[in-house]
Amino acid sequence: MRTSAFLSISLLLIASLPSSAQGAKKIRLTSSETKALVQAVQDEIYDREYQGHFFPEGGPVGDIISESRTRVPLYVDPVLEDGEGEAIYKLMPHGEVLRLFHMHDDGTIVLDGDPELGFPASQPNRKTVYIRDGDVDRMKHTWVKSSFEIDLSPSPETIQEVVRRQKQRTGGFSAWEFAHSKETKKPQ
């Protein structure tokens, strides 16, 4: 009797152990956080001026909404580990990518990695062609399916807002602003 009671208490203690003791703190992504992720993905595309790559000759990437608007699937791992999550989506012109992202304390989502690196296989942010098909399929089927929309010709006001948000996320860097400035030389 005493043994079984002790075992029950032991099991309760084990179950109540903080997840950090098991290596990582895991939480589930909320719908508002998913929306913040969608905005981070869209902002990066506009900031990098990638939107034209979603509208190649022959048909758009994603599901056409109009001649200049497309909806692209976004698969998100519902579990954040130590504030870090994963998503799969088509990021043209690179192709489909597995992308890490981070949720900051203020709810801001920051995408990991620099798209200019090209998502090589050596990096955690990598093109899904470098991942086994079965694993990509499993992730797409078990993760939360969301989507983001891309406009071929965002308004100047939209771009201004995108640049502002990107600079907040990256500590002051905007690819759009950089590309439209004369700051292109590496200091010697």
Place this chain on the structure above:
Amino acid sequence: MARSKFIASSLLILVLLSPSAGAQSDTISEQDTEPDGEYLAAEGQAKAQTAQNPVYQAPNENNPKEIQLDDVVFNETGGLRADPKAKPGHPGSAEDLHGARVAVGEVAERVLQSSHPEREQAPRNLTNETVRDLNAGNKDVIRALNDSLSAVRAGSNTTEGAMHFRTGRHKFKSLYGHRATMYFGPFPDATGGKRYLTVAP
């Protein structure tokens, strides 16, 4: 019998409640079983001053190979930071991070000199964001670039001819079917999270 069960249960609880049991274990997660895939020049006070206010050390402009490798190593590892809580020389320390950069530099050089230099790794030039950070005097980026250059100039063979490396959230048991021979990290990533570097033949 009940007494032996009690002792066994107690031992189990002690093991499970030990703070180091889970958090410090180097277990390789299920996800990672896929077969696929500052050192500063001066000593003493000068070293400390340089660490606090680093000056960008540019690669030799007459040495294109050094420039390319420097940029590859930085692009592969520039987001990694030394863990301030790591003991010197231990996993995650500044010394460990330098070792990781040396390893990446060695493998990257072998790839570039191989019969298939087109094998994809990080680009051989700096990204716009890095250029912007350099121009803005970002100390972390300058330190990482200087450390990358030092790694490239090491001219060592710590990886013993290895041809593969991969950065990830976890360690990898093997790369390209070759059992991993070296691990570095965990290092905090500049954006968040932690990263390991795995090296394999």
